[in-house]
Amino acid sequence: MGRDTSGGDDPGQAFVAALGHTFANRDLLREALTHRSAVDRQRGRNIDLRHGNERLEFLGDRVLSLAVADLLIRRFPDESEGELARRHAALVRAETLADVARAIELGGRLTLADSEEATGGRHKPAILADACEAVIGALYRDGGLPAASAFVERYWLPRIEHDPKPPRDPKTALQEWAQGRGLPLPSYREVGREGPPHAPQFVMEVVVRGRTPAHGNGKTKREAERAAATAMLGALK
Structure with missing residues (x-):
């Protein structure tokens, strides 16, 4: 029930x-x-x-x-x-x-x-x-x-x-942040999946050298990567 x-x-x-x-x-x-x-x-x-x-x-x-x-x-x-x-x-x-x-x-x-x-x-x-x-x-x-x-x-x-201006793609913004500080490019990897096989929720992790990894969920890996990048950018503020 x-x-x-x-x-x-x-x-x-x-x-x-x-x-x-x-x-x-x-x-x-x-x-x-x-x-x-x-x-x-x-x-x-x-x-x-x-x-x-x-x-x-x-x-x-x-x-x-x-x-x-x-x-x-x-x-x-x-x-x-x-x-x-x-x-x-x-x-x-x-x-x-x-x-x-x-x-x-x-x-x-x-x-x-x-x-x-x-x-x-x-x-x-x-x-x-x-x-x-x-x-x-x-x-x-x-x-x-x-x-x-x-x-x-x-x-x-x-x-x-x-938001009067078009939002920046979070992955691009994070990449520019890393490059501006002479750091390697952010790296992404899948760390989990949730939900049924026909409609999975991907969990992606983004790593930037010297920073705590951030995670994001999405219906596609690309969407989850954007969510992870957004989380990382939020932590950098």
Whole structure:
């Protein structure tokens, strides 16, 4: 069994208001809020939850990428593809998704197995990021691109406005920091993997001579390397 604080079929008025969309098919929202660890809890309902929220997460990842790209094109009509790409990478990464999930108090609405609950699953950045993508997927399935895009614009536009200049790639910034001090280039290596084989979370370590190694997680090794570089840059400040 698993613990569900979402009140069964009622996701909570405040949470629905945060999404900005009233679901015609509430099963989609229930699916988005069900972690794969708690699939057994939902058996017997007229809904296919063999994969928890992973299928909606898969869809939401693609919808988010499109919605953010469209938002950036409209907001920065004069920027180059490279500048837009750097903004896009920062906005769709797991850290940003987890931040949005916290802003809408998504963790408290999740259905988790007792084992995941006991290890602080409601606060794990990877679970929050994945669930946020699943919610975006559910919004798309229920209300189409307008519903999903409205949610993305509501929570991502303030982040875009907060950084008027395109962000620098963290790996490039860390490399320049090391070169400026006559140090060898940073080195990266995989130190672990988490999650199921079909959707792993990579854990990468970055080493800079004379500094404590830093680590980062991501759905790809490249994303995890960027997260590790970001962590290292934060430690250097």
